Amino acid sequence: MSYLDVFNMTGSSSLLGRLAAAAAQEQAGGSALDPPAADMWVTVFRWQLCSAPGWGDAWASAVASGHEDPGSDAAVITDPMILSQTQAVLGAIG
Numbered sequence: 001m002s003y004l005d006v007f008n009m010t011g012s013s014s015l016l017g018r019l020a021a022a023a024a025q026e027q028a029g030g031s032a033l034d035p036p037a038a039d040m041w042v043t044v045f046r047w048q049l050c051s052a053p054g055w056g057d058a059w060a061s062a063v064a065s066g067h068e069d070p071g072s073d074a075a076v077i078t079d080p081m082i083l084s085q086t087q088a089v090l091g092a093i094g
Contacts, residue, residue, distance in 0.1 A: 005059045009050040015071025016042050018079075019049055022086040031090050045089050052085040 009015055016039075024038035033041040042049065058077055062070035070076040 002056065002060065005056040005063070006047075006050050008063075009055065009059055009071065009077075010046045012069070012071030014069055015050070015077060016046060018071070018074075018077075018082055019046070019086065022079075022082045023090075026086055026090060033090075034093075045093070048089045048092070049085055052081065052088075055081065055085075 019042045020038040023033060023041050027033050027036075027038060035041055035044065055077055058081075059070050062073065062076040067073060067076065
């Protein structure tokens with residue numbers, strides 16, 4: 001994992017969209033987002049979200065194998081990884 005991998009994740013519209021979907025589901029379940037729009041919340045906290053342990057390695061591996069859009073692939077950054085990190089960030093700031 002490198003800082004460049006984390007940086008590249010923060011610019012992946014497909015990964016940020018998946019993170020926003022997770023944040024919106026958590027909000028629908030009663031979690032408060034600040035700012036309240038899921039996509040804006042992800043924009044504010046994208047560094048904390050994409051810095052999760054293991055994410056950079058998964059991203060780097062996908063890029064090294066020639067994957068053109070790792071953020072869209074649920075086998076690279078899985079939905080359970082996204083949910084876990086979204087909940088962790090919500091808990092840390094809540």
